[in-house]
Structures are given as C-alpha cells and as structure tokens.
Amino acid sequence: MEIVNVLMKRRSEFNRLRGFVDSDFKKLVDMSPDQSTSEQPIHKDQSVQAGQEMSEHETNTVGLEFISHGMNHVEGGWPKDIDHENMEQTIRFRKKAGKNEAYISSILQLGSVMELCIRQNNAIDKYEQYFEDEEEEEENHNAPYAKTMNVLRDPHQVKRTVTSLSWSPDRGRKLAAAYSSVVFQQTSQLSTDSYIWDGCCIFQKMKVCVSYWDTRRGCQTVAYSSVEHSHKDPVYKVIWLQSKTGTDAFSASTDGQVLWWDVRKLSEPTERLILDLSKEGNLGRALGGISLEFEITMPTKFMVGTEEGLIISCNRKAKTPAEKIVCTYDGHRGSVYAVQRNPFLPKNFLTVGDWCARIWSEDIKESSIINTKNGVSELMDACWSPVRPSVFFTVKMNGVLDIWDILFNQSDPTLSVKVCDGGLYSIRVEENGRLVACGSEKGEATLLEISSGLSVPQKNEKSLVAAMFERETKREKILMGRQREIRLKERCRSEQSREEEVVREDGEESPQELLARAEKDFYSMVEVELKRRRKGKDLIQEQVVCEDKQT
Amino acid sequence: MADVEETLKRIQSQKGVQGVIIVNSEGIPIKTTLDNTSTVQYAGLIQQLVLMARSTVRELDPQNDLTFLRVRSKKNEIMIAPGEGRPGTKVRASPQKC
Numbered sequence: 001m002e003i004v005n006v007l008m009k010r011r012s013e014f015n016r017l018r019g020f021v022d023s024d025f026k027k028l029v030d031m032s033p034d035q036s037t038s039e040q041p042i043h044k045d046q047s048v049q050a051g052q053e054m055s056e057h058e059t060n061t062v063g064l065e066f067i068s069h070g071m072n073h074v075e076g077g078w079p080k081d082i083d084h085e086n087m088e089q090t091i092r093f094r095k096k097a098g099k100n101e102a103y104i105s106s107i108l109q110l111g112s113v114m115e116l117c118i119r120q121n122n123a124i125d126k127y128e129q130y131f132e133d134e135e136e137e138e139e140n141h142n143a144p145y146a147k148t149m150n151v152l153r154d155p156h157q158v159k160r161t162v163t164s165l166s167w168s169p170d171r172g173r174k175l176a177a178a179y180s181s182v183v184f185q186q187t188s189q190l191s192t193d194s195y196i197w198d199g200c201c202i203f204q205k206m207k208v209c210v211s212y213w214d215t216r217r218g219c220q221t222v223a224y225s226s227v228e229h230s231h232k233d234p235v236y237k238v239i240w241l242q243s244k245t246g247t248d249a250f251s252a253s254t255d256g257q258v259l260w261w262d263v264r265k266l267s268e269p270t271e272r273l274i275l276d277l278s279k280e281g282n283l284g285r286a287l288g289g290i291s292l293e294f295e296i297t298m299p300t301k302f303m304v305g306t307e308e309g310l311i312i313s314c315n316r317k318a319k320t321p322a323e324k325i326v327c328t329y330d331g332h333r334g335s336v337y338a339v340q341r342n343p344f345l346p347k348n349f350l351t352v353g354d355w356c357a358r359i360w361s362e363d364i365k366e367s368s369i370i371n372t373k374n375g376v377s378e379l380m381d382a383c384w385s386p387v388r389p390s391v392f393f394t395v396k397m398n399g400v401l402d403i404w405d406i407l408f409n410q411s412d413p414t415l416s417v418k419v420c421d422g423g424l425y426s427i428r429v430e431e432n433g434r435l436v437a438c439g440s441e442k443g444e445a446t447l448l449e450i451s452s453g454l455s456v457p458q459k460n461e462k463s464l465v466a467a468m469f470e471r472e473t474k475r476e477k478i479l480m481g482r483q484r485e486i487r488l489k490e491r492c493r494s495e496q497s498r499e500e501e502v503v504r505e506d507g508e509e510s511p512q513e514l515l516a517r518a519e520k521d522f523y524s525m526v527e528v529e530l531k532r533r534r535k536g537k538d539l540i541q542e543q544v545v546c547e548d549k550q551t
Numbered sequence: 552m553a554d555v556e557e558t559l560k561r562i563q564s565q566k567g568v569q570g571v572i573i574v575n576s577e578g579i580p581i582k583t584t585l586d587n588t589s590t591v592q593y594a595g596l597i598q599q600l601v602l603m604a605r606s607t608v609r610e611l612d613p614q615n616d617l618t619f620l621r622v623r624s625k626k627n628e629i630m631i632a633p634g635e636g637r638p639g640t641k642v643r644a645s646p647q648k649c
Contacts, residue, residue, distance in 0.1 A: 078579060097581050104555055106634040107573065111558035113619060113632045118565045121628065 258292070258304060258314075293339040293349065303349065305336030311351055313362070329365055332358070338382045344389035344462050348469050352382040357394050357404070361473040366480055369472035372404070373411060381426045387433030388457050390465045395424035395438050403454055407464055414454070419446050475540060482536045486529055494525070559584075569627065574598065593629075601633050 078093075097103060260271035291305035304312045311329040332353030341349040347362045348369070355375050358368035377398040385391040390407040391414075399420045402413035422441035429436050433455040436448045562571050563584055570585040574594045583590040605617040620631040 078577075093579075094581050097575060097579075098555070103575075103581075107555045108558055110632040110634050111555075111562060114562055114630060115558075115565070117619060117621070117630050117632075118562065118568060121630075122566050 290335050291337055291339050293341060303339050303341075305339040305351060305353070307335045309333055309336060309353060311336055311339055311360075327365055329360055330367075332356075334378070337380050340383055342384050342389060342465075343386055345466055345469060350382055350384060350392055352379040352394055354378060357382055357392075359406075359469070359472075361469060361476070364473055364476045364480070367476060369469060369476050370406065370410065375402075377423075380424060383427055383429055385429055385433050385455065386431050387455060389462045391454055393427050393429060393436060395419075395427045397423035399424055399440065401427065401436070401438055401448070403450070405454065406468065407461065417448065419448070420444060478540050478543075479537065482540070483533065486532050486536075490525060490529065494521075597629070597631060601631055605633060 078090075258272070290307055293303040293305070300315055302314055304314065306312065309330070309332040313327050313329070329351075332351065334354035336351050336353040338352045339349060340351075349360055349362070351358050351360065351368075355378055357372045357379055359370040360368045375396060377396045377400075379394050379396055382392060382394040385393065388405075391403065391405050394402045394404065394413075396402070399418055399422055401417045401419050401424060403415040403417075405414040408414055419438055420440045420442065424438050424440050426439040427436060428438075434450055434452075436450060437445055438448070439445045559571055559573075559582065562568060570589075571583070572580050572585065572590055572593055573582040574580050574597075578594055578598045580590045580594045585593075600622070601617075601620060604620055608615050608617045617633055620633065622629040622631070
C-alpha cells in the first residue's frame with residue numbers, strides 16, 4: 001500500500017505566508033510497547049556518548065632525602081698529601097709558604113694598611129656614643145611667622161575703632177571687642193554697641209558709665225552706673241578684681257579718678273581715688289588715667305598709666321587717700337597706653353607710650369631698665385605673651401604688629417606683621433599663647449596665629465629672662481648711684497661758688513648780665529655732667545661686660 | 552723574610568692588639584701569635600666572611616674592591632686586611648676609649 005499525500009499549489013503561491021488555523025487534534029498513529037520483548041532484557045555495556053578512550057595508572061618514584069646540617073671547619077684546606085695531624089709536615093709547609101715572593105710583598109703591604117687602622121683605633125674611639133646626655137632638641141628651622149586667621153569686622157556702617165579686646169578666660173575662643181569713637185565729640189551719631197565674637201551677642205555700653213553685662217543672662221545690660229557718680233570723662237579701662245564675692249571691678253578714666261565698683265550695686269562706686277600727685281585730692285590737678293594694671297598675685301597693689309606719661313603705683317589697702325599713691329615712674333613723653341606686669345616675673349612690667357616700649361623693674365623708679373628704640377609711629381597697646389616670659393607684642397599707629405623676643409634680639413622686633421592700613425589700637429593674646437587678636441581703627445578685629453617658635457616656651461627661658469632683668473636693674477642702680485654722687489658734688493661746688501660770688505659782687509651787675517652769666521654757668525655745668533655721665537656709663541658698661549663674661 | 556717578621560712585630564706591639572693571624576687563600580694559617588685552636592677557629596670563620604664581603608663589593612661595582620674590613624663587637628674589634636688572592640692578615644684588637 002502506498003501512503004501518498006498529494007499537495008497541489010500554484011506556483012505563484014509559493015513562499016507565501018501560511019495562515020495557520022487551530023483545529024482539533026486527530027490521532028494519527030498509536031503504537032503501544034510490545035509486552036513480549038520486556039521479558040528478556042539485553043544488557044549492553046556501552047557508553048552513551050561517543051568519546052576518546054582513556055585509562056588511568058599510578059606509579060611511585062624513588063624519594064630523595066634531604067638533611068641539613070652545619071659543618072665545622074676544624075682545619076684549613078690542607079693539600080691532600082699533607083696530613084694535618086703531622087706536626088712536621090705542617091711546619092714544613094708553612095715554612096715553604098713563608099718563602100713565597102708574593103707572600104712577602106703582600107704581607108708588607110697589608111701590614112702597613114693594618115698599622116694605619118690600628119693607629120686610628122688607638123687615636124680616637126670613633127664609635128663611642130656621642131651626645132648621650134643630650135635630648136633631641138626640636139629645631140625650629142622655620143622663621144617665626146604670624147598668620148592671619150580671621151578678620152572680624154564691625155557690622156555697623158560707620159566704622160568705629162576697636163579700643164579694647166578681651167579673650168574669654170576659659171580658653172574658649174570667645175573674644176569680646178569694645179568699640180567706641182576715639183575722636184572727640186562725635187558720639188551722638190554712633191551707636192554704642194560692643195560685640196562678643198563667636199557668640200554674636202550685641203550689648204549696650206554707655207560711654208561714660210560703667211556697665212556690667214552677663215553673657216549668661218542674655219543680651220541686655222544687667223545694670224549700669226548712674227551718671228552723677230561716675231567718671232566725668234571717657235572711661236578708658238575696666239578690670240575685674242579678685243575678691244571673695246567675685247563682683248568687684250575698678251575703672252580708670254581721664255578725669256583723674258580711679259573708681260572701685262561692686263557690680264551688684266552700680267549706683268555708686270565703693271571707693272574713689274584721685275590721681276593727684278600732691279596727695280591733696282584735688283580733682284583739678286589730677287592726672288588722667290589711661291591704662292590700669294592689676295595682677296592677681298599682688299592683690300593690694302595696682303598701677304595706673306596716665307596721660308602725662310607717668311606711671312603711678314598705688315596701694316589699695318592704704319588708710320588715707322594720701323598714702324594710696326606709693327610712687328611714680330616717669331615713663332614716657334606721651335600718654336602711657338598700656339601697663340602690664342610680666343606674668344612670670346611680676347616685679348617687672350611693660351609700658352608703652354609715645355614711640356617706644358619700656359620694661360621697668362619695680363625697684364628702680366627713675367628710668368626703665370630696658371627700652372626699645374623709638375619707632376616710626378606711636379605705639380598704642382602692648383601685652384606680654386602668657387606662655388613665654390621673654391615675648392611681648394606691641395601694636396602701632398601704622399597698622400604694624402610687632403612681636404619682640406628680648407632674649408633673642410633687643411634692638412629690633414623679632415617679627416613685624418602689617419595687619420591693616422589704619423592704626424591698630426588694641427591687642428590681646430589668648431591664654432595658650434598661639435592666638436592674637438588686634439583691633440584696628442576701622443573696626444576690624446584681626447585674629448592671628450603665631451608660629452610655634454614664638455608660642456612654645458623654651459628651656460630655661462624664665463631663668464634667662466630673670467637674669468637679664470636683674471642685670472639691667474643692677475646697671476640702672478649703679479648708674480643712679482653715680483648720678484646722685486655727681487649731683488651732690490655739683491651742688492656743693494655750686495653752693496660754694498655762689499657764696500663767693502655773693503660776697504664779691506653785690507648789686508654790681510644788671511639783670512641781663514646776670515642772666516647771661518647764669519646761662520653760661522648752666523651750660524658749662526651741663527656739659528661737665530654729661531661728660532662725667534658718659535665716662536661713668538662707659539666704665540659701668542665695661543664692668544657689666546666683665547661680669548657677663550665671668551658668669 | 553726579616554721584613555715580614557718586623558712588620559708583624561710592629562703590629563703586635565701596638566697598643567690594644569691582642570693577636571695577629573696570617574692566613575693564606577686556602578684558609579691555612581701561616582703565622583699566628585695566638586694559640587692553635589683559636590687560630591683555626593678564626594681562620595675558618597673569617598674566611599667565609601671575607602669572601603662574602605669581597606663578592607658584595609665587587610658585585611655592586613666591578614671596578615671596586617674590598618680594602619679593609621672591620622668587625623666591631625661589644626668586647627673587641629677584628630680587623631681584616633684582605634690581600635689579592637689571599638685573605639691575609641687578621642688582627643684582634645680591643646677597643647679603647649680615648
């Protein structure tokens with residue numbers, strides 16, 4: 001039977017898309033398994049897939065054993081024929097080797113080399129431990145620098161001078177800046193705000209009254225003193241005092257008074273001192289106070305720097321006002337803008353005024369022990385570094401901040417930084433000695449960071465500075481003594497000569513001739529004294545130099 | 552021969568020298584002022600050191616050569632002068648402080 005299925009199609013319909021249609025399934029073929037074949041299964045060992053035929057076989061090689069052990073060289077590489085136990089043979093061999101030409105020459109050469117090295121060894125023990133007592137010193141290769149970190153400007157439109165700055169004592173980076181107008185009679189238009197930076201609180205500060213504000217209470221003045229009892233002129237400086245109640249402060253102003261206040265009761269000062277040198281308490285003759293100084297370690301003494309250039313040292317505990325003024329130091333030609341004791345050596349203090357800065361010792365009242373050269377512009381403020389006893393900072397009217405290190409160089413500042421174009425009016429160093437804030441005429445407070453060379457205390461610094469101050473003090477004492485001697489002599493002599501003259505010439509000269517003679521005498525005396533003083537100073541300088549060499 | 556003796560005597564008489572050993576290239580001590588056991592010990596140990604040092608110097612720069620070797624220890628110093636071909640003289644010195 002032929003199974004044939006015939007499909008007929010036109011040629012033009014070839015390769016046309018088929019249109020499939022679902023239809024029901026139709027069983028075409030059904031083939032069920034044959035039961036008879038399942039009774040006799042045939043086993044066949046045959047891989048299902050056609051692949052390469054491979055076989056596996058194991059073998060074992062002969063192992064190589066390794067042992068590691070050292071070798072003791074007991075005897076040298078003797079040639080084979082010589083038995084090294086045999087003394088005769090070895091000696092004979094040695095002698096033969098000794099006669100070798102090359103041997104002799106090389107021994108001679110090596111001998112000289114060896115001798116040189118031995119002699120070296122004997123001369124110096126060059127491998128010894130040098131410097132074993134010294135510790136490693138940090139070398140400051142970098143020149144000292146001061147980097148400006150921040151400039152805080154006065155937010156008001158009219159620029160006012162930063163007259164005073166103060167760092168918060170708990171090492172927080174809070175800086176309080178007081179603004180005021182230094183130019184007289186312009187205050188009515190200026191607002192009297194002061195600022196604390198890094199807190200951004202605005203406070204009110206009246207110009208002539210002392211106000212007290214508390215950062216904890218918020219942004220309002222807590223109290224202010226009444227006008228009648230306060231200073232009549234601008235208050236230039238206010239300092240907190242150390243007391244049991246912690247509420248005492250005192251202030252100085254150019255009206256010649258120093259007032260003590262208890263801040264709980266600001267309506268009236270607790271005490272009053274008039275800076276009158278004649279000790280009469282006359283306000284009219286009093287000197288205006290510009291700067292105050294108070295050291296916590298000496299609570300009964302304080303110092304006032306005045307407009308006239310004198311520095312007055314006062315005792316607080318004196319009974320009568322007349323005794324309050326202990327002594328004065330004739331300092332500067334102009335106002336003394338800052339007075340501060342050295343935090344490490346309280347007997348010495350620093351003052352600035354007119355064009356130079358001076359360091360004084362308490363004992364010597366006539367002149368300063370160290371003074372800097374007169375600078376180009378006036379110095380407005382100064383302060384010691386709280387970490388280094390020999391470093392202090394000064395600011396000038398030409399906007400320059402000077403850092404002085406008196407152990408290093410006494411004639412010039414160690415570092416001069418031009419901070420701003422206007423004048424700088426105030427400067428304060430933070431307690432850790434690294435940050436300095438200076439306030440300028442235009443109301444900018446600039447924060448500077450000082451290099452570690454100037455803010456890290458060196459070894460022995462305090463003793464060196466103390467020794468230096470002592471030496472200068474001694475020099476001044478000697479000079480003073482000498483001057484006194486000279487003055488005494490001159491006085492005696494002039495008295496003698498005056499007596500003689502009075503006896504000789506009575507009423508013979510007219511006033512002009514008297515005047516002329518008096519002038520001549522005066523100039524000759526001055527010349528003589530100057531010469532003597534110069535000679536004295538030279539002698540004493542030599543002495544001091546010799547003393548230095550000896551110490 | 553006499554010169555050699557003289558040289559040795561001179562070296563030996565220097566301050567701080569404990570002993571002198573002359574070793575040839577095969578490691579046999581030819582002349583020595585120390586006792587036999589120490590001599591042999593020194594000769595054997597130091598020969599390897601000298602060879603190593605010399606080869607180091609030569610490898611770093613073929614034009615260079617070892618001129619002198621000092622082995623400094625806590626107690627004393629061994630000074631080795633290598634000759635060409637033969638390791639040469641060894642001196643044992645005690646270090647001194649000046």
